[in-house]
Amino acid sequence: MLLKLTGSILTVFASTMIGNLYARKLSGRPAELRELQGMLRMFETQLCYLSSILADAFFEISKSSKSPVSAIFYDASRILKREKSITAAEAWKKSVEANINNTSLNSEDKNVLISFGSSLGNTDLEGQIKNIRFTVEQLKIQEGKAEEKRRKNEALYRNLGFFGGLAAVIILL
């Protein structure tokens, strides 16, 4: 009896936690996209008024936040400093691919980020700034979509986890 009770409680607890995990991933994405927009704006300022070199600019930006997305900037800066023969686009792509799994971003966001990197360091200041603004616009669209998805599905995943666990317990008991 006690064993059954313990097992049931554990099952319900585990499935509730799984539901919470999905819900948190859903709510983390809009926040991270907002964070990224802020960072890109900061990058724009760094280019415009401070004229810092790319590795230093990335490093400064990565220090400004504790969000998981700042690791992308940090790694890009480290790769740029370590490997002398690498282009900015390659370093950025490498860093995005290494860090995307630690964030809540999906493959669509990843494509936006990589296409931002591909014209990094190819044009003059004007072009760079246009590229940054374009990326920020796109991230804003993604954020809207992510917010919509969160609103629709966050409560759903929580409830689904809990009640799914309850159903499993009742069927198996």
Place this chain on the structure above:
Amino acid sequence: MDLILRIAGIGIIVAILHLVLSKSGREEQAMMVSLVGVVVVLMIVAREIYKLFETVKDLFSF
């Protein structure tokens, strides 16, 4: 657990899942959950009906 209690529990849980799913615009999955609930309950009940038939057969087979 008591048979009736178990079936009632499954019914309530399935009803709640159906409500939650259809509220967030996933009609197909809500339908699927209801269907699975019906099948599970049917399987439980089928076993009991089998037992009933066996009992009846035993009763009348001299």
